[in-house]
Amino acid sequence: MMHRSPFPRDLYAELSHLQREMQQAFDVSPSIRGMARGFPAMNVGGTPRSVDIYAFVPGIDPATLDVQIEKGVLTVAGERRVADIPEKATVHIDERAVGSFRRVVTLPDDIDPNAVEAKYRDGVLHISIARKEAAQPRRITIQ
Amino acid sequence: MNNETAMNKETADITNPADSARNEAAMLPPVDVIEDANGITLYADLPGVPKDKLSLHVEGGNLSIEGELALDMPEGMDATHAEVSLPRYRRVFTLSKELDADKVSAEFNQGVLKLRIPKVAHLQPRKVEIRVA
Numbered sequence: 001m002m003h004r005s006p007f008p009r010d011l012y013a014e015l016s017h018l019q020r021e022m023q024q025a026f027d028v029s030p031s032i033r034g035m036a037r038g039f040p041a042m043n044v045g046g047t048p049r050s051v052d053i054y055a056f057v058p059g060i061d062p063a064t065l066d067v068q069i070e071k072g073v074l075t076v077a078g079e080r081r082v083a084d085i086p087e088k089a090t091v092h093i094d095e096r097a098v099g100s101f102r103r104v105v106t107l108p109d110d111i112d113p114n115a116v117e118a119k120y121r122d123g124v125l126h127i128s129i130a131r132k133e134a135a136q137p138r139r140i141t142i143q
Numbered sequence: 144m145n146n147e148t149a150m151n152k153e154t155a156d157i158t159n160p161a162d163s164a165r166n167e168a169a170m171l172p173p174v175d176v177i178e179d180a181n182g183i184t185l186y187a188d189l190p191g192v193p194k195d196k197l198s199l200h201v202e203g204g205n206l207s208i209e210g211e212l213a214l215d216m217p218e219g220m221d222a223t224h225a226e227v228s229l230p231r232y233r234r235v236f237t238l239s240k241e242l243d244a245d246k247v248s249a250e251f252n253q254g255v256l257k258l259r260i261p262k263v264a265h266l267q268p269r270k271v272e273i274r275v276a
Contacts, residue, residue: 040190041190041226041227042224042226043214043222043224043225043226043227043228044222044223044224044225045216045220045221045222045223045225046220046221046223047217047218047219047220047221048219049217050217052216052217052220054191054214054227056190056191056226056227056254057190058188058189058190058253058254058255059188059252059253059254059255060253082175082186083184083186085177086177086179088179088180089177089178089179090177090178090179091175091176091177092176092177092178092183093174093175093176094175095173095174095175096173096174096175096186096188097173097188120253121215122190122191122192122193122213122253122254123188123189123190123191123192123253123254123255124190124191124214124254126214126215128217
């Protein structure tokens with residue numbers, strides 16, 4: 001099934017549509033929150049002791065970032081402003097994200113929402129959430 | 144098939160060994176480019192790149208921006224979801240001749256690079272007078 005863009009000569013729209021269709025075709029279980037693309041880009045990883053989330057939000061005052069954990073879901077929200085464009089200037093390329101943003105990540109069940117650490121360095125927000133004691137691997141001594 | 148591989152190898156050898164990083168896959172950082180009467184300002188988003196891992200080169204009329212990511216990851220971390228999946232950014236721009244490549248100034252702060260490329264002094268704006276005969 002191929003949708004047609006209202007302006008058939010817009011090659012880029014066609015290509016991005018095609019890309020989306022391809023992704024949907026290959027992604028076995030797409031997330032209910034969509035294609036998971038947008039600003040900020042996010043990486044999620046984990047160790048037996050923690051769950052680590054990296055949000056790539058360059059050039060932001062960390063005090064203006066809103067990070068919340070509620071009902072097993074982590075939300076990162078904020079607003080990004082870019083420098084004012086001086087009068088009589090021409091914008092040739094305009095690709096960087098501007099304005100307010102919000103991204104949501106589902107967390108695993110075994111995390112401890114009270115043991116969260118958040119750091120902002122080099123434009124990356126790193127949130128580390130400890131897993132609950134009970135969920136951590138333990139060596140059992142045999143008597 | 145064999146010929147092709149040999150040829151690729153040859154072209155790779157010709158390039159400067161210092162440029163070998165150019166053959167590695169990289170992400171394209173988003174940029175804003177704004178031009179005013181005296182020059183061009185470029186902003187690039189390179190989150191995750193520390194100051195010492197950013198390299199800027201102006202060579203043969205090309206401006207190249209390259210940065211390597213350094214995230215502090217806990218030992219033995221498994222990535223479960225990665226949108227930033229390559230360890231570097233790279234982008235190359237062709238500069239035009241009215242830009243003064245020797246006077247590029249750069250600031251890098253919290254993953255945002257700001258470059259200012261002034262125009263060559265004698266090419267800065269002058270109002271053209273129109274005389275009516």
